Amino acid sequence: MDLFLPNFSFAFQPIVNVLAGQVEAFEVLVRGSNGESASQVFQKVHEANRYCFDETLRVNAIRNAVDLGVNCYLNLNFLPRSIEVSKTAVSSLIEVAKESGFPVNKIFLEVTESEVINDFLWFAKAINYYRNFGVNFAIDDFGAGFSGLNLLAEFQPDSIKIDMSLVRNIDSHGPRQAIVRGIIRTCQDLGIDIIAEGVETDREYQWFCEEGIELFQGYFFAKPGFEHLPVAFFPNYEP
Amino acid sequence: MSLLIHLIYCSATTYPMQDADLVSLLETSRKNNAKAKITGILLHENGSFFQVLEGTQEAVEQLYERILHDNRHTKVVTIIREPIAKRTFGEWTMGFVKLDSQELDEIIGLNDFFAEGSSFTQLGAGRAKKLLAAFRKGRWRSKVKNQSPVQQKDGEKEVSLKSATSHISKISFAFQPIVDVEEHRVIAYEALIRGQKNEDFSNIVPEISEQEWLQFDTSCRAIAISTAARLGLPSDLHLNFMARQVKDARSAIQSTLEAAERNGINLNRIVLEIDQDKLIGDSQHFAQIIEEYRGVGLRVSIDHFGAGRAALKLLEILRPDMIALNIQIVRDIDTNGARQAIVRGVTQTCDDLGIDIVAKDVNSVEEYQWFLDEGITLIQGNLIASPAFEQFPAPQYL
Structure with a gap:
């Protein structure tokens, strides 16, 4: 099977906790072995091998992160359908984590909102099973697709990442502010952490700070570092 | 102009x-x-x-x-x-x-x-x-730190209202009130599609082809409007918008406005209820079409909000006047914390954007009371009044 899979490597982007002034997690992003983008890598993967590749990536990502000395949370992207396709989709990852001494409860699986929408009752059930092992779940690109809130009725992830289409220019965009305030309210009531992702400017950052958001990801703090852990910029935190 | x-x-x-x-x-x-x-x-x-x-x-x-x-x-x-x-x-x-x-x-x-x-x-x-x-209420305050509605477009394609398809002759409507339970006032009646003898809609029209659908949808609203007018519509009128293709939306709306005019119902009394899940095409494009008709007083409501694709992003794209929370969110909300949290978040957003919220399918006193406690006073459901065939039923206030 491996013969059909392209060469790949990883980049790491920090999620920062601006209140604590420390890196909360690293998200692992797929790259080509020469730094090509994730989409370029995935283009080379045959549809039939997609989930197998997804699984291979996660296993390698953990090994890689351990080699680089990651000791905070580790965020990995995850296609929910892989649970259906491969029985070992999550268990292989738990095994590798144990083997390489990375705590399972420091792993976050990020699931894109749009991938969950088809059958989220089934999804919630499957996910909750893996939660028993201590794996955490985050909804990625929250607010970008069309499931959004009703997803939270059936399944409460440990955190959500507010999609960058809602983040962009939020400081001057009223409807976006109103939507994000609603998301914040719901998540606070459900005890779900919020990460503002794709933050690029000080003004965007300030807006989220004033709303009490503490977790951030984006170029404003650090670009993804190819095969290394980049140093994050910590701005002043004034809620 | x-x-x-x-x-x-x-x-x-x-x-x-x-x-x-x-x-x-x-x-x-x-x-x-x-x-x-x-x-x-x-x-x-x-x-x-x-x-x-x-x-x-x-x-x-x-x-x-x-x-x-x-x-x-x-x-x-x-x-x-x-x-x-x-x-x-x-x-x-x-x-x-x-x-x-x-x-x-x-x-x-x-x-x-x-x-x-x-x-x-x-x-x-x-x-x-x-x-x-x-x-x-304290919203929308920008602070520096450390310092204490359109002219109708001409040339639209005319859509004739020939009751050509055989389905149309089988259609009539029931009406259910949406009430402001605080003011004890019916703000609108929703027209619900029925057979001529009050049968369930799904039994009447098992299969309408894609080609026929636009005309069917358009004719339905025209019948709803004329029925409502004949019965002496006492409030606003909510009509379901069932066009399936965004590209058909303009002619579908245009013909509805014409039907309203013919029946002497002012356009600012009409609210189109949109089910995003059934509408195929680009939401942005659909929003542009709606925008054109805002100027003549047309209002829109997003139905089934929080279910399927009808979610937050639509508030930014479509900027509805109203959203409806339906059975998926409303049912047993008094005991379901996740649903409560969702509605609180939606309420926050809608308050900030000047969007009204209607709780639909409210069937129990407990659900009713929960919404009231949250300040949501626009209620529709069998608890207040069941739909009545070809009449405007009076609500029962609790």
């Missing part, structure tokens, strides 16, 4: 404004606004501005461009920019209100702050009024 719009923004003053500063600002703006036929209101409270501008699109955009670059304020947040049917502040070249936060909290109607004897409570119901209410 060119497009009438309103634009509402908030901002923060760059320096502490003295009364004299405000007076001079106001004098200049009144003079300029009279010339450009711009009306509206400007609120100032402790370093925050909140302004409504109404006028033709060109005039408002031109003025806003200048406002954006005015160095007396900063942190300018555009809250809404949309076509309106008529002006809310028609008599004011720029009504001005200076408030302190305590006064703001105390005054329910903002009555005393308007010049010339007019008052907040006399403003027509509309988005501007709702946003003013949100401002009153």
Whole structure:
């Protein structure tokens, strides 16, 4: 099977906790072995091998992160359908984590909102099973697709990442502010952490700070570092 | 005539404004606004501005461009920019209100702050009024730290209302009220499709082809309108919008407006309920089409909000007047914490955007009470009144 899979490597982007002034997690992003983008890598993967590749990536990502000395949370992207396709989709990852001494409860699986929408009752059930092992779940690109809130009725992830289409220019965009305030309210009531992702400017950052958001990801703090852990910029935190 | 719009923004003053500063600002703006036929209101409270501008699109955009670059304020947040049917502040070249936060909290109607004897409570119901209410509640305050509605388009394709398909002759409607349970008032009746003998719709029309669907949808609303008119419609009328293709939306809406006119029902009494899940095509494009008809008074509601694809992003794209929470969210909400949290978040967003919320399919006293406690007073459901075939049933208030 491996013969059909392209060469790949990883980049790491920090999620920062601006209140604590420390890196909360690293998200692992797929790259080509020469730094090509994730989409370029995935283009080379045959549809039939997609989930197998997804699984291979996660296993390698953990090994890689351990080699680089990651000791905070580790965020990995995850296609929910892989649970259906491969029985070992999550268990292989738990095994590798144990083997390489990375705590399972420091792993976050990020699931894109749009991938969950088809059958989220089934999804919630499957996910909750893996939660028993201590794996955490985050909804990625929250607010970008069309499931959004009703997803939270059936399944409460440990955190959500507010999609960058809602983040962009939020400081001057009223409807976006109103939507994000609603998301914040719901998540606070459900005890779900919020990460503002794709933050690029000080003004965007300030807006989220004033709303009490503490977790951030984006170029404003650090670009993804190819095969290394980049140093994050910590701005002043004034809620 | 060119497009009438309103634009509402908030901002923060760059320096502490003295009364004299405000007076001079106001004098200049009144003079300029009279010339450009711009009306509206400007609120100032402790370093925050909140302004409504109404006028033709060109005039408002031109003025806003200048406002954006005015160095007396900063942190300018555009809250809404949309076509309106008529002006809310028609008599004011720029009504001005200076408030302190305590006064703001105390005054329910903002009555005393308007010049010339007019008052907040006399403003027509509309988005501007709702946003003013949100401002009153403390929303939309830009702060600097450390400082204390369209002309109808001509040339649209005419859609004939021939009752060509055999399905149409089998259709009639039941009506169910949407009530404001606080004011004990029916705000609207929703027209629900039925067979001629009050049968379930799904039994009547098992299969309508894609080709027939547009005409079917269009004819349904025309029948609903004429039935409602014949029965003496006492309130607004909610109609389901069942067109499946965004590309058909313009002609579907146009024909509905024509049907309303033929039956002597004013367009501002019609609310289209949109089920995003059944609509195929680009939401942005659909929003543009809706926008064109806002100016003639048409309102839209997003049905099944929070279910399927009808979610947050749509509030930004479509800017509905109303959303409906349906059975998926409403059922057993009194005991379901996740649903409660979702509705609280949605309420927060809708309050800030001046969007009304209707709780539909409310069937139990416990559900009813929960919504009331959250301040959601627009209720529809069998608890209040079941749909009645070809009549407007009276609601039972609890």
